[in-house]
Amino acid sequence: MLAQRINTALRAVPGWVIYPLALIPLLLLVWQTFSGALGVDPVKAIEHRLGEVALQLLVAGLAITPLRWATGVSLIRYRRAVGLMAFLYVVLHLATWLLLDIQLRWAEIGADLLKRPYIMLGMLGFAVMIPLALTSNNASIRRLGPAGWARLHKLTYVAALAGALHFLLLVKAWPLEPMLYLGGVVALLAVRAIRNGRRAVARTA
Amino acid sequence: KIATVPSAFSTDETPNSIEEISGYNSFYEFGLDKGDPAANAGALTVDPWAVQIDGLVDKPGNYDLGDILSGVTLEERIYRLRCVEAWSMVIPWVGFELATLLDRVGVQPSAKFVAFETLVRPEEMPGQRGRSLDWPYREGLRLDEAMNPLTILATGLYGEEMPKQNGAPIRLVVPWKYGFKSIKSIVKISLVEAMPQTTWNMQNAREYGFYSNVNPEVDHPRWSQASERRIGGGFFAPRIETQMFNGYGEQVAQMYAGQDLAVDF
Numbered sequence: 185m186l187a188q189r190i191n192t193a194l195r196a197v198p199g200w201v202i203y204p205l206a207l208i209p210l211l212l213l214v215w216q217t218f219s220g221a222l223g224v225d226p227v228k229a230i231e232h233r234l235g236e237v238a239l240q241l242l243v244a245g246l247a248i249t250p251l252r253w254a255t256g257v258s259l260i261r262y263r264r265a266v267g268l269m270a271f272l273y274v275v276l277h278l279a280t281w282l283l284l285d286i287q288l289r290w291a292e293i294g295a296d297l298l299k300r301p302y303i304m305l306g307m308l309g310f311a312v313m314i315p316l317a318l319t320s321n322n323a324s325i326r327r328l329g330p331a332g333w334a335r336l337h338k339l340t341y342v343a344a345l346a347g348a349l350h351f352l353l354l355v356k357a358w359p360l361e362p363m364l365y366l367g368g369v370v371a372l373l374a375v376r377a378i379r380n381g382r383r384a385v386a387r388t389a
Numbered sequence: 390k391i392a393t394v395p396s397a398f399s400t401d402e403t404p405n406s407i408e409e410i411s412g413y414n415s416f417y418e419f420g421l422d423k424g425d426p427a428a429n430a431g432a433l434t435v436d437p438w439a440v441q442i443d444g445l446v447d448k449p450g451n452y453d454l455g456d457i458l459s460g461v462t463l464e465e466r467i468y469r470l471r472c473v474e475a476w477s478m479v480i481p482w483v484g485f486e487l488a489t490l491l492d493r494v495g496v497q498p499s500a501k502f503v504a505f506e507t508l509v510r511p512e513e514m515p516g517q518r519g520r521s522l523d524w525p526y527r528e529g530l531r532l533d534e535a536m537n538p539l540t541i542l543a544t545g546l547y548g549e550e551m552p553k554q555n556g557a558p559i560r561l562v563v564p565w566k567y568g569f570k571s572i573k574s575i576v577k578i579s580l581v582e583a584m585p586q587t588t589w590n591m592q593n594a595r596e597y598g599f600y601s602n603v604n605p606e607v608d609h610p611r612w613s614q615a616s617e618r619r620i621g622g623g624f625f626a627p628r629i630e631t632q633m634f635n636g637y638g639e640q641v642a643q644m645y646a647g648q649d650l651a652v653d654f
Binding site for chain 1: 405408409412413417421423424474476521522592608611612613615616618620621624625627628
């Protein structure tokens with residue numbers, strides 16, 4: 185069966201390959217920054233690109249389990265690295281906003297945090313990813329127990345939803361891209377909800 | 390090079406480069422990204438061009454652009470431009486006061502507002518094939534705002550013809566209002582009695598008022614207007630404080646005496 189053959193072939197590919205692969209967009213961005221390829225407003229370009237990659241990695245991480253359900257192909261070994269790299273991009277995105285865009289103008293940052301739903305959602309997404317990043321290691325799984333760890337890591341759903349809404353709420357008009365991310369996140373969460381609902385029905389039947 | 394005379398209304402701040410001004414545009418008729426207009430505006434036909442002037446005027450008509458420009462003295466007006474997205478530039482426009490055109494066509498006493506429309510030509514404006522906004526792009530000014538000497542119709546930049554992505558061949562420039570009020574590629578000017586509909590207000594009335602004066606104290610619902618980033622200042626250029634009326638209060642503040650600008654935003 186094809187899925188089994190893919191799984192067998194992937195056994196030779198260790199989880200850590202995700203780290204160098206996921207760094208490619210960052211290195212590209214650094215190169216574009218120095219070559220002037222980011223246009224006349226490089227700060228905004230960097231900020232947006234970092235956020236975009238973070239969202240892509242979050243969606244990729246959410247897709248791993250549904251992919252296994254649908255096809256039998258298991259990429260679970262790569263999920264930790266995908267999640268940690270998503271966190272790295274979120275941190276860099278936030279740092280770009282704080283240092284280069286809003287430039288540590290704390291009065292404006294404070295007002296933004298209290299008044300702007302898109303800033304609140306972005307911060308919420310960042311905040312819930314902190315415990316996820318801190319517990320993305322085997323020792324934490326042992327300490328929390330697999331069930332407790334899995335429950336904590338459901339915060340990924342909050343992070344992905346917050347990130348996608350954060351994007352949708354900051355754009356003017358209705359461009360396609362943020363709607364695609366939100367649609368992707370909602371679809372991947374819906375697949376889980378439907379499957380869990382079915383299993384609950386099967387248990388009570 | 391277009392012959393121009395200098396203007397006392399020009400700022401002495403350093404203008405942005407032509408690459409910045411013509412490479413970073415919001416002109417949704419050519420796409421949503423800032424680089425789209427420069428990439429997609431090349432196919433726009435700007436000659437021949439006519440502007441229909443109608444409504445409450447003595448001499449309505451479909452005026453050829455050459456006719457509109459004949460006899461006007463083009464000035465260089467170096468203005469700050471503040472975008473509602475909290476970035477800004479300094480732009481050396483070539484243009485003339487809107488008031489001179491309105492005086493020529495004869496504004497009737499019952500006229501209270503001026504409504505403007507952008508060209509609709511989806512075959513040359515790829516953004517118009519989608520419904521990102523309700524085309525045509527519409528803007529409007531109160532008559533006193535339209536007659537203010539700061540309000541110009543611009544036909545060029547840096548002493549050259551207007552780049553297509555900047556609203557060729559003729560556009561409005563209202564420097565004390567957020568950039569989207571300065572409608573591009575105008576084909577229609579109507580003198581009317583009632584406040585006209587404007588595109589961004591139609592799209593989201595809570596966020597974009599009819600006046601849309603630059604005002605650091607009245608935030609856009611989704612983002613602060615307290616400060617701005619000046620494009621082209623380099624990577625670590627500090628943000629600058631946004632000025633009331635974009636720094637043009639001396640010329641325009643009296644028009645809003647008695648108005649609550651948090652209500653009339």
